[in-house]
Amino acid sequence: MRILIVTDAWRPQVNGVVRTLEKLAEALHQQGVEVEFLTPEGYPTLPLPSYREIRLALVTPRQIGRRIKDVAPDIIHIATEGPLGILARRACLASKKPFTTSYHTRFPEFLSARTPVPESWSYACMRRFHNAGQGMLVATPSLEMELDAKGFTNLRLWTRGVDTQLFNPAKRVELDLPRPIFLNVGRVAVEKNLPAFLDLDLPGSKVVVGDGPDMAQLKARYPDVHFLGTRLGEELAGIYAASDIFVFPSRTDTFGNVLLEALASGCPVAAYPVTGPIDIVSNFQCGVLSDDLRVAALAALDIPRENARNRALAYSWAECAAQFLSHLRPGANQAAA
Template sequence: MRIMLITDAWEPQVNGVVRTMKRVIAECEAMGHEWEVVSPADGFTTIPLPTYSEIRLALFARKAISERFESFQPDAVHIATEGTLGLAGRAMCLKEKHPFSTSYHTRFPEYVSARFPIPTAWGYGFVRWFHKYSGKVMVATPSMRKELEDHGFNNVVSWTRGVDVDLFHPSRRIEEGQPGDPFEGLPRPIFLNVGRVAVEKNIEAFLKLDLPGSKVVVGEGPQLEELKRKYPKVKFLGAKFEEELATCFASADVFCFPSLTDTFGLVILEAMAAGTPVAAYDAPGPRDIIPGSNAGVIGEDLQQACVDALKLSRETARTYAEGYSWKACAEAFIENLDPLPVPERKRFWQKIRLRRRKKKPPVETPPEA
């Protein structure tokens, strides 16, 4: 298929949406599918998201999206985010009467409420409206599906995630005192958090815990400098990528995931794949991944969950993560798309071309000499 992806989250942003979609695209291309990605990096006029300048919002994009839509002639359109590009893509699909699918990567109302004094009820009103005409709203976990259905959604389908079990591997673990130890000089055990350092990630709940050893945070974000000043005993390593990041995961003793706004938490699987048990709140994402795995602990008492996770088997965590593959994730994504059937697709593009031709002004011929 020819698939158009419209997303407000793309490189150089570093987050779960970007990592998920890039890996899905790679897996789908290996299956023979073709992609056209519309993102803020495509030369649009952009403004920084208030309170989070690293995220750019594209403006006045609808005309350009329509032109790329007509040029690429996609079989399916997927809108990954509820930002300005997502809104423009949604409007274009509705105008052209072309079906589209969407995904729900973040608990958007809770995310917005954590940053601005906006009631979550207003947020849910917006996301219901945004996803209303989506053929399928893809969500990562059963609990997230139920939560959206409880909020009035009726077009929700499951779409699990995968993990790179070759990159994130226990063999990358560097023990205390060995050359290359990313936590050199820090008292053990190491409790690690990886992700955007932003208020909606609830990182401060982790930093406040009274734990033995050391707390380490890997990542960047708008709250980084504030938390550095507030918690001088915490080690902030900044952003890490690829092998460096995988080494941090593997060399930690427990991965702590305090977020209440994520719908899945890709970093949970990355930690487990590296052999590191996980401690998290009982929230969507952790609630679906961790119980029964013996690879982590969830609960309302995050401190106790961290302490209990120290006792878990690293081998068990690794084995559990091996059950999640990116190929299965990509196959589920393709199955969940909402493309036009082939006969209707042909007629649709014939109508579009005819309509565009009618809009073109007639070519004037020069008068004869």
């Protein structure tokens, strides 16, 4: 089988979408599946207004059609709703080629946080985009229920994985900081709701790993917080394993790959009871969820680190790839665009 994955999110971006697609492709290759990507690489790009790290490809329908023809995939998976995703969807519908989509980012909330665009308008566009495919892949049961209530159809569960060899308590390094160490990893941007964490009255130290458009503003506002910038690989794994609690203040993530990375490192989680944390943390004694994030962060200090690690062991990229493949069977009917 040859799969073409279309994504507007790609390197050098460092985020959950890019990491998921990279690890998915590795796992699919190990299962004998050929994977090709259609990304902004090789095309002129423009920065997304208000978020210059995201580059939008400048492409024509003819260019996308030619790329699809050259790859000759058995099926196309459209991972994002940007220019590449829109034109790939158009090409698939015109040629009656089967395709699936996936829902990674809450763009309606993303846009409303930066512009006066009402969420209802954005959700109408998102429904039209996704409901045209043979299946829309979502990461968790709670997200599936939420999107079903908003009128999305043909929803299919597709979990995520974590590299438990890389993210491992054995990778612990010494951080010369007062303990306990409360950590957050992710984009430093408005949708991540970081002030909800940074405003907390907590003992010890707060550490933020990542970069983004709000970095300068937050560094000036919170001089006592340790902003380490982007860290990857072994260095990132060492920071996870050296931290005491992973604090996840986002209310809009659709999953939160960083939750699994923290848990695999033996770092319990403190978060709000929202999509992602509800599905990963609830009922597994690997963290604490509360609408009072300070209460959650302090209570999580009593969670045994082995509980966190054991929860992460339930997730693998091999299972993620197997679920993905199970949803790519051509559908008998396609919804009209």
